[in-house]
Amino acid sequence: MDIFFKKIQRQLFIFIISTVLIAVSRHFSPSTWLDDEPNYLSWLPLSVIISVLLLWGRTAAIPLTIATVAVYLWLFPAESPWLTLLFIGCVLAPVIAVCGALRRWAGRRWRYDIMGRNGTILICALGFAAPCLIKALMYLTGMFVSFPDELSPYFGMASYLFNVIDVQSLVISSLVFSPPVYYALRILLSPAFRRAMWLVRIKPYFSPASRTKTVVWLSALFFLMWMFCSPVSSELFSAYMLPLLFFIFTVGIRSPGATFIAILWAISAFALIQCNKNFVHSINYGPVLAFTLSIFIAFTVCLYYMIRIYNRGARLQRVWHNHALTDPMTWLPNLRALDAHMKTHPGGILCCIRLNNLEFLGRHYGFLMRAHCKSLLDQTLSVHLRPNERVFQFIGCEVLLYLHEGNHEKRLRQMVSILNARRVPWKEQQLTIEHMAAWGRIMPGPGELNRLLGQLSYLAEQTNALEPVIGLDTQPESVMSVTSGQVELFQKIKQALDNGQLLLVGQPIVGRSGERYDEILSRLMVDGRIMMPDTFLPIITQCDLSVYFDMLVMAKLLNYLSSPVARGEKRRFSVNLMPVTLMQNGAAQRIVRLFAESQVDASRIVIEVTEEQAFSTAEHTARNIQLLRQAGFMIAIDDFGTGYSNYERLKRLDADIIKIDGCFIRNITSSTEDVIIVQSICALAKYRGLDVVAEFVETAAQRELLFNLGVDYLQGYLVGKPELLA
Missing domain, CATH: 3.30.70.270 (Reverse transcriptase/Diguanylate cyclase domain)
Known part of the structure; x- marks a missing residue:
């Protein structure tokens, strides 16, 4: 019994909905006068009939028939009930028959995904076959049954032009207005669909990333609609300008979205048909109107096919995206x-x-x-x-x-x-x-x-x-x-970095005239003792902490340079950057931004890079070095002469300073080969306008010889040991 009462309740609900919608839709159906006879430009009750059948299927056949009969008996009480029933039969029988054929052809899910995989067959069957069958049945009936004067034109007793527009009105009603009525019913009756429609079909196009395009598109649409529908006659916005509106909708498939576009097109088409005399300016009003309605039908078919193609492309894109997120061997997400x-x-x-x-x-x-x-x-x-x-x-x-x-x-x-x-x-x-x-x-x-x-x-x-x-x-x-001891060491190093236990020391680099700048060296305070770089730098490199470490050094140095003492001294410093840091996209921008936020002049800093980085053809490395130099940082090549450098590369080196590696300095007082190498490097560097720094200078004899060979700056224990920055 419960099931029976639920079925009765459902049938009654469909009857009420159908009755209200058929009465309202007939009242608002656009119409015009042709040959001194009223003619519908779109008979909207057909949209309601198709939408109700799409929504509830064969369950709606009986209550829909009763609702249609009730409405038209109420609207035409003076007419013979048999003629009213005959008219309703001519309308409902082809539609229900086509729906039955669709169910047999496409299966039980023929009503689903009306804008997707079932779109083509629904357009052909309900958009064209059903309206044509309705008119054929009405014309056939009109040959054997006599109808009153106000109904006879719809049963074939009218001019050729009247009959053409009459058929077009049914096609437009089923093709253009059925989908939006269907979606409107689902939105009203299903909170879940209403929420999904908003979240999936509408809200994404008003997100910050898409809002501007959507608003511009809607503004263009509203402007054109106002110009076409405005009662002020304008030769500019006549029927021949309709392709501009079609172009706007074609572009809109991508901006406001496919389903939203179908609804907006139905609203726009209704307004245009209702206000057709505001843009159809012609002595031959009837033929131009018929041609305009034909254009509407053709564009609607094209629009639905473009929507289907777009939806299929979006679906394939989602599939490809899901495949891109999955490992092909394990089928695990990557x-x-x-x-x-x-x-x-x-x-x-x-x-x-x-x-x-x-x-x-x-x-x-x-x-x-x-x-x-x-x-x-x-x-x-x-x-x-x-x-x-x-x-x-x-x-x-x-x-x-x-x-x-x-x-x-x-x-x-x-x-x-x-x-x-x-x-x-x-x-x-x-x-x-x-x-x-x-x-x-x-x-x-x-x-x-x-x-x-x-x-x-x-x-x-x-x-x-x-x-x-x-x-x-x-x-x-x-x-x-x-x-292991290495794991323990790694954890201690990471904890020290996270807790801000990084120490900076500066080792002087002194020129022949006494001018100087300091190279920044790092130390870590671990367990109350100072850890040297040769202990923690390999761990930092191995555990991918290089960028994190370099940015900590920069932040610590900037904190010192921003202090009143350092601002008064105007000292210059050089900082080493690890190879991995310069390989990161955007590393230079981060450093430049740090200096800009701290209001520290970049010219006070020399960035030391390795030979491999200086001569690298890698995109990010070369780009980062170029950006740093453009921002005002000086570039120094560390450990020059031990790796990639040769005279050909020295000729095209884009740097300010080269630092000769200590392997050429330690025995320079006793090695003629080292003297010749250093002298040749200095000569070519002077020609290129580069300053030369010699590392690991520990004796006065080395200092005197190096200055005589053309070295500009010395670094080593002879000129100064590393000292903790205040």
């Missing part, structure tokens, strides 16, 4: 997917799980075994993951795991224990895979993800069976007994 996941779910914990002996087993069993092990790992962990926690593909024998913060270390240990306790089946064998893991917090900022991945990969390699899980943020004391 690093690009991880980056997108972190943007939608900021914060969290990133874990690197290393399959310790997978590389060895992979050499024996093949590459597919590696992919199989990673896929099986994902299946094993999937039941232990919370919403929005995922496994991601990583390089080599590692995978990444994104976890929410909170009890994460305990959960990770449990997961690693589960993985280590299982056996991996492969070709009738049960393999044992050792799993180790390292975790760390995801910090915001450009380049932070790549830095964290390198650190976690390094830590995961250093774990062992006694302690298979280690945290990047764990205090060194808690992991001292189970990690």
Whole structure:
């Protein structure tokens, strides 16, 4: 009984909706006078009939028929009920028959995706076949049945032009106005569809990135519509200017979106048809009007096909995008997917799980075994993951795991224990895979993800069976007994950098006339003792902390230069940049921005780069050096003569200073070859206008000889030892 009453309730609801909409739509249907007879330009009740059938299917056939009969018996009480029923039968029978044929042809889902894959068949069947069948049936009926004078023109008793526009009115009603009426009903009746329509179809085009284009497009549309529909007669905005409006809608498929465009086109077409006399200026009004309606029909078909093509392209783009986010071997989301996941779910914990002996087993069993092990790992962990926690593909024998913060270390240990306790089946064998893991917090900022991945990969390699899980943020004391000395050293270095325990010292570089500037050298305060660069710089380079370290040095130096003491001294300093830093896109802009914010003159700084960087053809490295030089920084080539340099490259060197490596200086007082090398470098440097600095000067004899050979500046313990900056 409950099911029966629900069906009755649903039928009654469809009847009420259909009755109201048919009555209202007939009242607002655009019409005109041809041959002294009223003629509809678009008979909107047909749009309502088609939309109701698309929305509820065959369930709506009976209540829709009753509603149509009730409305027209109420509208034409003086006419014979049999003639009214005959008229309604001529309208409803072809539409219901076409819908039945569509269901048989396309299956039960013929009503779905009306602007997508079913669009072509719906355009042909409901947009053209149904209206033509309606008029054919009406003309056939008019041959055998006599209708009153006010109805007879619609049954073929009229001029050829009247009949043409009559058919066009039905085609326009079904083709142009059925989709927006269908969408309007769904928006009114379904909160879920209303929300999806707003979030997916409309809201994205009013986002900050697209708002300007959408507003400009809508403004152009409103202007044209106002000009066409304005009661002020204008020869400029006549029917021949309609292609301009069509162009606006063609462009709009991409700006406001496909579905939104279909609705706006229906609204615009209704306004144009309603106000047709404001832009159709011709003595032969009827033929021009028929031609204009034909243009509307043709453009609507083209617009729907363009919408379908655009939707198909957008769908393919989403598919390609999803494939671009997936590793083709393991079918796990890749690093690009991880980056997108972190943007939608900021914060969290990133874990690197290393399959310790997978590389060895992979050499024996093949590459597919590696992919199989990673896929099986994902299946094993999937039941232990919370919403929005995922496994991601990583390089080599590692995978990444994104976890929410909170009890994460305990959960990770449990997961690693589960993985280590299982056996991996492969070709009738049960393999044992050792799993180790390292975790760390995801910090915001450009380049932070790549830095964290390198650190976690390094830590995961250093774990062992006694302690298979280690945290990047764990205090060194808690992991001292189970990690190697290198891991402990790395954690101490990272903690010192994070806590601001970086110290800067300056070693003087003195010229022959006493002028000087200082090279900035770094020290770290670790456990109350000073750590030298030869200890921490290799770790920083290996763990991808180079950019982070260089920016800390710059920030520390700028803090000193901004102090009143340093501003009064006007001292100059040189700073070494690691190779990785200059390889980063935008590194130079970051440095220039730091100096601009601190209001420190860039000419006070000499940037020291290696020979490899100075002669590099890499795009980012060369670009960064060029930008730094343009910003006012001087460029010095460190350790000149030991690597890439030769006389040909020295001829085209774009720098200000070259620093001769200490290997040519230590024995210069006893080596004729070193004297000749230094003398030749100085001679060519002078010709190029470059200053020359000699490193590792430790004796007075070296100083005197170097100045005589043409060296401009000396650096070494003879001229001054490194001193802590105040």
